[in-house]
Amino acid sequence: MHLSFADFPLADAPAPDLHIAPLPDDGLAARVQHRLDHLTKPLGSLGRLETLALRLALIVGRETPRLHDPQLVVFAADHGLAAQGVSAYPSDVTWQMVDNFLAGGAAVSVLARQHGLSLTVADCGVCHDFGPGRPGGVDGTRYADLKLARGTADSSQGPAMTRGLAVQAMAQGAALVRRLPGNVLLLGEMGIGNTSAASLLMSRLTGQPLTDCVGRGTGLDDAGLARKLGVLTQVLQRHAGAVEPLDALAAFGGLEIATLAGAVLQAAAERRVVVVDGFITTAGVAVAAALAPAVLQRCVFAHASAESGHARWLAHLGAEPLLDLGLRLGEGSGAALAWPLLESACRVLAEMASFASAGVSTASA
Incomplete structure (x- = not known):
């Protein structure tokens, strides 16, 4: 083409718009982090993939971003x-x-x-x-x-x-x-x-x-x-x-x-x-x-x-x-x-089961 x-x-x-505001949050970061923390995996075990998933969610403005x-x-x-x-x-x-x-x-x-x-x-x-x-x-x-x-x-x-x-x-x-x-x-x-x-x-x-x-x-x-x-x-x-x-x-x-x-x-x-x-x-x-x-x-x-x-x-x-x-x-x-x-980061957020939905026991305190 x-x-x-x-x-x-x-x-x-x-000319390009220079008035680009900081990304709004409105609690989105907390909701995404809660979702990540309750997926069927040890806490934080996906390392920087979780950080990437959170960033993508904030950019797109959805708990389960789709690219x-x-x-x-x-x-x-x-x-x-x-x-x-x-x-x-x-x-x-x-x-x-x-x-x-x-x-x-x-x-x-x-x-x-x-x-x-x-x-x-x-x-x-x-x-x-x-x-x-x-x-x-x-x-x-x-x-x-x-x-x-x-x-x-x-x-x-x-x-x-x-x-x-x-x-x-x-x-x-x-x-x-x-x-x-x-x-x-x-x-x-x-x-x-x-x-x-x-x-x-x-x-x-x-x-x-x-x-x-x-x-x-x-x-x-x-x-x-x-x-x-x-x-x-x-x-x-x-x-x-x-x-x-x-x-x-x-x-x-x-x-x-x-x-x-x-x-x-x-x-x-x-x-x-x-x-x-x-x-x-x-x-x-x-x-x-x-x-x-x-x-x-x-x-x-x-x-x-x-x-x-x-x-x-x-x-x-x-x-x-x-x-x-x-x-x-x-x-x-x-x-x-x-x-x-x-x-992969987006799929993890969208498709992984939570402990509750999968009936998997969580770690003991």
Whole structure:
């Protein structure tokens, strides 16, 4: 299926709503916890699966949440900063991987098929012409043409994009989510150079030293990592005045991170469960949360990636990831792998018998 640019006209795409209230409780947490405590199992014996079940119930607003029509979106764009040699791969890999997603050959494509996840590839600013009427991919994979520019500018020379363009990208992300069914949004990304943008955003948004934020990305060797750190240090200094979240986003990029941030804001406003993948998707969520802190209540963090700054960023956000598999692929692969845990948590709440209903004796005092 092809979603054309006309499906997401800029003139009709309002800016995302930043007035996202904290999730109401009204005793729901206590009722869900009571339910969990009286299922046929030792108290707390399902560990963090119970914590996950409680979170999902609060997001959806039901004692027995039901997750339906999960949507995995891979946000793709190019980065002008890649010209400074901050990645082990050339920029052409971005568009080549978009084609690979649509052909069904990427890891996230395989995992989406395995777990029944609807997959959309959103072209937010890939420096490649895919052609008019670009068809969707195999297995129902959709291509959404949200291209606002052919990548961002080189942030070592000036801002990656204007603040206005960043806001437009966010509006496009919100518009996309409004058109997708379901109550779960799983986040993925693709863009050569985007670990650099994410590292810069992490340092600026958290105040942590850049050395604690920069990793090897797609697999830089020691010399490449040193070069990357040197380039990013200069970029961070060049944009010392870009302190507010939107200013930092405009200064460092990228278009896929901005679009993703808008999608997260819209999903949070609709009380969709937001499943966060790795380092770059965390950057988009962090921007959204800096603008509307209650966003984090709607998020489930799938995994701690092998990118060196990710664990620190998760800790800063107070997030506890479900998995730690040493992943550093991106694409939404970790979000897809975590998806069965969300399904299991919901099934436990909905389908397990209680001690009373099963006629099972409870533990003695």
